[in-house]
Amino acid sequence: MIQLILFEFKKIFKSKFHILFVILVICYSFYAMTNSVSFYMELYPSELAHLPFQHQKFVTLENEELTSKDVLRYIDAYQHEQAGEGNQAYFEKLMNEKEQLMEKFEMYEIDEEAMKKAYGENYLDIMEAGEQKKMSEEEVLAYIREIEERNCEDHICYMDDPSVELTNEGDLTQFTLKPLYKNKEKVLALNALYANLITYSDKFYERDQYLIEPSFIEKNELNKDIFLGNIPEKTKDQLKEEHLAYFNHKYIENPYTIDSNVANDLLIYTFGFQGPVINQLLFIIVILVLTSNIFSIEKTNQMEQYLACSKSGFKQLTIAKIIAALILAIGFYAIYFIGTVLYISSIVPIRNLDLVSMIGVNYLYTYREVLLMFMALIFTALIAAATLSFFLSCLTKSRFVTILILLTAFFLPYFMKGIEAFIFMPSMMIYGNDYLSFQQSMVGTDLLNVVKIHELVLPLSVFVTGIWLIVCVILYACCYVKQRRHHVR
Amino acid sequence: MLKLLKYEFKKIFKSKFNLFIVFFAFSVCTYVIMDQLNGMYMSDVYEYINFEGKQMNSKEMIIYIDTFWHEHAGVLNDDFLDEIQNLKQSIIHEHEMDVLDEEAMIRYYGEDYKELDMALRNQEVSSEEINKLDQQLVAFYHPTSGGSYADIDTPQILYFEDGAHALKPIYKNMKMYRLLNYLFQNENEFEMLVHRESYLIDKKENLKMGFLENRFTDQIELTPKMIEKGNEKFLNNPYTFDSTVGADLIVYFLSGSNVTLIYVTLLILCLILTSNLFAIEHTSDTEQFLISSVKNKQVILAKITTSILIAIGIYIIYLIELYSIVNARVPIRNLNIVCTESFVQFMSTYKEVIGIALWMLISSSLATAALSSFLSCFTKSRFITSLILIVGMLMLELFWPYTILNMLNPFKMTYVYFYQGFNFVEVNGHVIRQSTLICSVWLVINILLYLSIYFWKKRTRLKNG
Numbered sequence: 001m002i003q004l005i006l007f008e009f010k011k012i013f014k015s016k017f018h019i020l021f022v023i024l025v026i027c028y029s030f031y032a033m034t035n036s037v038s039f040y041m042e043l044y045p046s047e048l049a050h051l052p053f054q055h056q057k058f059v060t061l062e063n064e065e066l067t068s069k070d071v072l073r074y075i076d077a078y079q080h081e082q083a084g085e086g087n088q089a090y091f092e093k094l095m096n097e098k099e100q101l102m103e104k105f106e107m108y109e110i111d112e113e114a115m116k117k118a119y120g121e122n123y124l125d126i127m128e129a130g131e132q133k134k135m136s137e138e139e140v141l142a143y144i145r146e147i148e149e150r151n152c153e154d155h156i157c158y159m160d161d162p163s164v165e166l167t168n169e170g171d172l173t174q175f176t177l178k179p180l181y182k183n184k185e186k187v188l189a190l191n192a193l194y195a196n197l198i199t200y201s202d203k204f205y206e207r208d209q210y211l212i213e214p215s216f217i218e219k220n221e222l223n224k225d226i227f228l229g230n231i232p233e234k235t236k237d238q239l240k241e242e243h244l245a246y247f248n249h250k251y252i253e254n255p256y257t258i259d260s261n262v263a264n265d266l267l268i269y270t271f272g273f274q275g276p277v278i279n280q281l282l283f284i285i286v287i288l289v290l291t292s293n294i295f296s297i298e299k300t301n302q303m304e305q306y307l308a309c310s311k312s313g314f315k316q317l318t319i320a321k322i323i324a325a326l327i328l329a330i331g332f333y334a335i336y337f338i339g340t341v342l343y344i345s346s347i348v349p350i351r352n353l354d355l356v357s358m359i360g361v362n363y364l365y366t367y368r369e370v371l372l373m374f375m376a377l378i379f380t381a382l383i384a385a386a387t388l389s390f391f392l393s394c395l396t397k398s399r400f401v402t403i404l405i406l407l408t409a410f411f412l413p414y415f416m417k418g419i420e421a422f423i424f425m426p427s428m429m430i431y432g433n434d435y436l437s438f439q440q441s442m443v444g445t446d447l448l449n450v451v452k453i454h455e456l457v458l459p460l461s462v463f464v465t466g467i468w469l470i471v472c473v474i475l476y477a478c479c480y481v482k483q484r485r486h487h488v489r
Numbered sequence: 490m491l492k493l494l495k496y497e498f499k500k501i502f503k504s505k506f507n508l509f510i511v512f513f514a515f516s517v518c519t520y521v522i523m524d525q526l527n528g529m530y531m532s533d534v535y536e537y538i539n540f541e542g543k544q545m546n547s548k549e550m551i552i553y554i555d556t557f558w559h560e561h562a563g564v565l566n567d568d569f570l571d572e573i574q575n576l577k578q579s580i581i582h583e584h585e586m587d588v589l590d591e592e593a594m595i596r597y598y599g600e601d602y603k604e605l606d607m608a609l610r611n612q613e614v615s616s617e618e619i620n621k622l623d624q625q626l627v628a629f630y631h632p633t634s635g636g637s638y639a640d641i642d643t644p645q646i647l648y649f650e651d652g653a654h655a656l657k658p659i660y661k662n663m664k665m666y667r668l669l670n671y672l673f674q675n676e677n678e679f680e681m682l683v684h685r686e687s688y689l690i691d692k693k694e695n696l697k698m699g700f701l702e703n704r705f706t707d708q709i710e711l712t713p714k715m716i717e718k719g720n721e722k723f724l725n726n727p728y729t730f731d732s733t734v735g736a737d738l739i740v741y742f743l744s745g746s747n748v749t750l751i752y753v754t755l756l757i758l759c760l761i762l763t764s765n766l767f768a769i770e771h772t773s774d775t776e777q778f779l780i781s782s783v784k785n786k787q788v789i790l791a792k793i794t795t796s797i798l799i800a801i802g803i804y805i806i807y808l809i810e811l812y813s814i815v816n817a818r819v820p821i822r823n824l825n826i827v828c829t830e831s832f833v834q835f836m837s838t839y840k841e842v843i844g845i846a847l848w849m850l851i852s853s854s855l856a857t858a859a860l861s862s863f864l865s866c867f868t869k870s871r872f873i874t875s876l877i878l879i880v881g882m883l884m885l886e887l888f889w890p891y892t893i894l895n896m897l898n899p900f901k902m903t904y905v906y907f908y909q910g911f912n913f914v915e916v917n918g919h920v921i922r923q924s925t926l927i928c929s930v931w932l933v934i935n936i937l938l939y940l941s942i943y944f945w946k947k948r949t950r951l952k953n954g
Contacts, residue, residue, distance in 0.1 A: 017873060278888050285880055400872045401506060407876075408757060411883045415749040 004320035005327070011297055012290050012324075025286050026335065029279040033270060033340055037347070040269050041068040044262075045075065045192040058192075059185045061101065069347050071192075072262050076348045078193050079260035086204030086256045094201060098194050105183045107190075114180040118151055118162035123177060130167075130175040137172045140164070200258050200356065203227070203363060211248050214241045227251055228438070229362045232446040235438050243450050246457035250364050254356045261357075263350040264367040268359050270340055271374045271432065280378055280430035283332055284385045288406055291325045291389040292399040295479075299397040318483045322476050325390045329382040337375070360436025361449060365459075373461040374432035380465045381426035385410075387472040388426075394479045417444025424464060435461040493791035494798075500769055501762055501795075514758040518751050518807055522742055522814050529738075530554075530671065535631050535640055538664045540584060548818065550668075551734055555819050557672060558732035562823075565682050565728045577673050585661040586669070593659040597629055597644035602656060609646070609654040619646060619654060641666045678829040682726065689720045699723075700835050701911060715913045718920040723835050726827040733829070735821035736839040740830060742811050743846035744905040751807075752850070752903035759803050759854050760878055763796045763861040764871040767942075771869040789946045793862065793939050800858035804851050834910035845924050846905045852928040853902035857882075859935040860899070866942050896927065 013019055045058055058071045066074055084090045102108060115123050126143070129135045135143070144164050151162045168174040181187070203210065210227035228247060231239070344350065353368040360370065385406070392402040410427040413419070422428050422443040423435070434441035436459070441447050451463040458466075501507055530537065530550040537545050539553055561576070563569055581587050594602050608614050623646050631638045639645055642663040647655045660666075681688045681700055690711070691697040700723050742748055815821065824840040833842055857878070864874040882900040885892075895901050902908075908924040916926065 017870075278884070281884070285876075289876065398506075400875065403872065403876060404757070404761065404879075407879050408753075411753075411879075412750075414883070414887055415753060 001316060001320060001323075004316060005324050008294065008320055008324035009327075012293065012328075015293075018290060018293075021289060022286060022332075025282045026332075029282060029336055030339060030343075032279050033336075034343065037266065037270060037343070038068065040266060041072055041347075044265070045071050045188060057185055058188060060189055061105070061186065061193075072266070072348045075192055076260045076262040076351075079197060079262065080351060082197055083257070083259040086201040086258045088205040090258070091198070091201040091205050094194060094198050098190065098198070101190055105186050105190075107181050107183050107187060109182045111180050111182045111184070114184070115177070118180060119147065119177050127177050130164075130173075130177070133171075133173040135173055140172045140175065196261055197258055204256050204258070204356075207252065211251070212244045214244055227363050231438050234446045235448050238448045240452065242452055242455070242457050243448075246450060247361075247364060254363065254366060255354050257352065257355060259352045259355055261355060261367070263344060263348045264353060264355065264357070265359075266344050266348065267341070267350065268357070268367065268370055268374065270344065271371065271378065277430050279336065280381070281427060283336065283382060284410065284426055284430070285407075286332060287329050287382050287385045288389045288403055288410075290328055291386045292393045292402040292406075294321045294325060294390060295393040296397050296399040296402070315480075315483075318480050322390070322479070325386045326383065329386040330379065333379060333382055360433060361438060365436065370432075370436065373436065373459060376465045377429045377432050377435060377461050380468045381429035383472055384426045384429075384468045387475050391475040391479055394482060413443055419443060420445055420447070423447065423460070424467065429464065432461070435459070435464065490787060490791060493787055494794060497766065497791050497795040501765065501799075504765075507762060507765075510758060510761055514754045515806065515810060517754045518810060519814070521748060521751050522811060525742075525747065526551075526738070526814070526818060535642075535667070536664065537667055538662075539668055540580060540665060542662075545668075550671075551738075551819050553668075554672060555732045555734040555822075558734070559822065562731040565679060565730050567683060569730065570680060570683055573673065573676065573679065577669070577676075580669060584665055586663070586665060588661045590659050590661045590663070593644075593663075594656075597626065597659065598656050606656045609656065612653050614654070622646060641670075675829045678835075679730075682728075682827060682835070685724055685726070689723065690716045712915055712920075714915055714918070714920045715911075718913060719836070719911055722837075726835060727825055727838060729823060729826055731823045731826060733822070733826055733839065735815060735819045736824055736826070736828075736843075737830070738815045738819065739811065739821060740828060740833075740839060740842050740846070742815070743808075743843060743850070744830075744832070744909055746904070746906055749903075752853075753900075755803055755807060756853070756857055756882075756900060756903065757879065759800055759857045760861050760875055761871075762799050763858040764865045764874040764878075766792045766796055766862055767866040768869055768871040768874065785946065786943075789943055793942065796858045796862045797855065800854040801851055804847065804854055808847065830909075832906045832910050836910050842909060845909060845922070848928055849902050849905050849908055849924050852931050853899040855935055856899040856902070856931045859938040863938040863942055866945065897930065899931075902927065902931075 013022075058066050060066060060074055082094070119126060126135075130140075147162060147164060162180060163178050164175050165178055166172065166175050207227075212226045212228065341350070353371065354366050356363050357365055357367045357370050359365070359367075365373070389402055389406055392405060393399055396402055410425060413422040413425050413428050416422075420443060423441070428434070428442055431442045434443075434447065436449055438446060438449060447460060449460045451458050451460055453463075502511075527547050529547050531547045537550055539545050539549075545553060561572070598605060605614075609619070626644045626646065630643050631640055642659070644659060645657040647657050649655070685700070688700040690699040690701060699720075701719070742751070812821070824843070825838050827835060828837055828839050828842045829835070830842075837845065861874055861878060864877060865871055868874055868877075882898055885895050885898045886900050889895055890901075908922070908927070912923045913920050914923050914926050
């Protein structure tokens with residue numbers, strides 16, 4: 001049997017086109033992966049500090065200027081030192097530490113130089129005029145334009161850029177100037193270091209407050225401050241008490257440990273988000289190309305007749321072909337997965353995966369669960385693609401027809417939005433985050449991320465994976481039976 | 490030569506798969522057109538009532554609007570504006586659409602709705618109470634599969650800029666407003682066209698966008714020459730007016746953003762039919778015969794001509810299909826009328842819009858055919874050709890949509906609405922439409938691709954000969 005499988009692989013990789021295609025896709029995938037990791041490294045500190053995305057200078061608390069990888073390592077090491085159990089004492093300790101650092105670095109003190117540079121030498125007079133409504137509307141408008149021209153690049157102003165703030169809404173003449181504090185660059189560092197830790201510990205020690213009462217559905221109160229965050233209207237209508245019980249149970253049972261999430265976030269981003277998703281799509285296409293030839297090659301080489309009259313050959317050969325298709329699907333992704341994990345580990349150590357994550361729905365799953373669900377979805381997408389291609393090439397005996405049907409079907413969801421059944425399409429299953437969150441997905445509709453089967457509530461990703469595995473087994477069985485019947489005939 | 494052409498077509502349509510694909514592709518087009526036509530002006534949630542109080546389906550609604558405007562056909566001038574204003578007012582008045590429906594007001598807002606309205610206007614109601622009332626009114630919204638939906642005949646709390654609120658007045662025959670709004674939806678556009686001199690773009694001091702106000706996407710930097718050209722086009726628009734329902738439907742299906750499925754299907758059809766033209770000789774082992782044949786040159790020319798004919802033919806058949814379906818539903822009247830669709834930005838008449846759409850679609854199809862023939866000529870495999878082109882075109886659009894390469898992507902070219910309207914480029918001091926530029930570039934590329942096929946195949950023969 002091993003020899004038969006080896007022959008199948010030989011047949012596939014005898015073609016120069018296949019070898020070239022596989023090498024190109026693997027090389028491009030690693031290039032795209034490293035590219036998206038670099039993009040993420042620039043974005044991450046700003047995201048942690050809730051700043052609009054821009055390439056900002058990152059200065060540590062020790063006044064050292066860092067770039068990309070070093071920023072991540074610095075945040076990771078600092079947060080790992082602060083690791084602990086998310087309770088009230090821990091939360092207060094963090095808040096006190098942050099407060100002390102703010103005072104130490106004089107972050108509450110107005111930076112006179114920066115104020116003069118941003119608002120003009122006479123900024124104190126202008127502030128007074130704004131308080132006492134001494135300026136006309138035209139003067140204020142002209143002043144706003146002047147500040148924008150002086151401080152905003154290409155007239156694009158960000159939230160933390162100097163600006164005029166109206167103190168009485170609707171009245172242009174009553175205003176103040178946004179204060180600019182000393183050590184502004186350290187605010188970014190401090191927020192990046194503490195943002196996650198404080199958010200998690202705050203939520204953890206008051207965990208019960210954010211539980212969802214079953215009565216919320218009847219009273220239409222699902223917009224309250226619950227741990228799930230914002231739920232779209234359509235999803236609210238679909239939520240049942242069993243779903244809420246499942247959410248509450250998962251939320252309460254989750255671990256309380258707090259540690260650095262840096263590597264975990266990076267890992268999740270690389271596997272389930274839209275940036276590097278092109279890699280997964282390319283793998284699906286490679287699998288389609290390679291497996292579509294497994295059956296049709298016998299027809300092309302006019303070997304079918306010989307195999308059809310062989311007594312045990314065809315049976316064993318079909319099993320070998322099935323195994324070869326599965327090995328291809330799993331093998332390619334294993335190469336990519338191992339490569340990605342090694343690359344990320346070389347940037348920042350992967351620590352505890354059993355931490356609660358805000359990926360998908362807030363605080364519902366741990367990083368381990370999220371990662372497993374993403375991986376399961378991608379693996380299933382590849383296996384589904386291999387199976388469909390295998391099945392169709394077995395029926396049509398033409399790789400051209402097979403590839404044409406499958407490529408059209410796989411690309412269709414990108415252009416036909418709003419059809420919920422497309423969540424089963426392998427090309428959509430690579431958008432792992434869509435299956436975990438409530439927000440609008442790639443299929444163009446809001447998805448309920450859990451499925452209720454009788455009394456059992458399952459995550460949507462597990463449901464889709466399960467259905468596909470059953471379908472794959474059925475399709476492989478059909479191929480096997482069809483080929484056997486063919487032999488008997 | 491004609492015989493050779495016939496043979497090429499015979500080779501293509503001998504395959505049952507190709508025949509099936511042709512049938513399937515045009516069936517998909519028919520299905521999408523019929524489906525969208527039946528859903529047009531329709532809602533799953535609420536009903537459309539005409540001014541006689543009768544509920545209408547999509548077909549009746551289309552014919553009703555067409556007949557209504559055809560009866561008022563004429564010339565766009567001040568008299569026309571007055572006439573449609575009077576017409577609208579008379580309809581509202583005749584059907585008491587400006588008379589408060591006391592019964593509905595009591596049902597929605599309660600017996601003391603007048604006092605409540607006054608209190609809301611005087612800001613005497615707390616925000617909690619307003620929120621509570623707002624929540625109660627949700628019960629009267631139209632229920633949909635995705636929640637509930639507020640519309641013209643549902644009660645609501647109105648919010649004003651000064652912080653005051655009011656109850657939305659519910660008038661008699663409020664449901665007729667849906668049809669009324671559809672009929673008079675282009676009132677502002679008519680006014681702009683009648684007083685076109687006051688709506689010209691002016692960039693001298695503060696930029697005045699004129700007729701482009703709220704229609705311009707800032708994607709192009711306006712140059713004085715572009716402004717001049719735009720203004721000239723806007724001023725030269727015809728003053729004729731007639732029903733544009735039929736023309737709108739044709740434009741929708743030729744340029745619309747919701748018919749991507751049609752264009753994906755037709756593009757793949759073109760790819761399938763043309764990718765086998767050269768590859769078939771390799772598969773059927775007839776390549777060697779052709780190489781040594783003196784008539785090889787003619788065969789290559791026949792193949793190139795077939796590829797061009799298929800590319801053009803697909804869209805001609807589609808246009809005939811579209812015209813027949815639309816014309817069976819509603820008459821297509823005068824096409825020399827300025828198109829008021831927002832993406833056209835007053836830059837073309839219906840005839841021009843349809844011309845640009847066909848020009849782009851046929852160019853895209855020709856580009857696909859040329860690429861497909863060229864690749865299949867080199868790779869000798871329709872499988873590899875289709876794979877490279879389908880994956881290449883679709884992934885370029887999905888993952889690198891804003892690159893220059895994607896501007897030349899034949900698939901992107903089928904997003905015709907993108908190229909309509911105020912979409913000019915300046916080349917060597919000449920202002921031309923972006924669509925003209927792209928199509929011209931593709932025309933040159935197509936010629937080069939076909940020439941390379943011709944010479945490559947010819948050289949092969951000479952070498953072997």
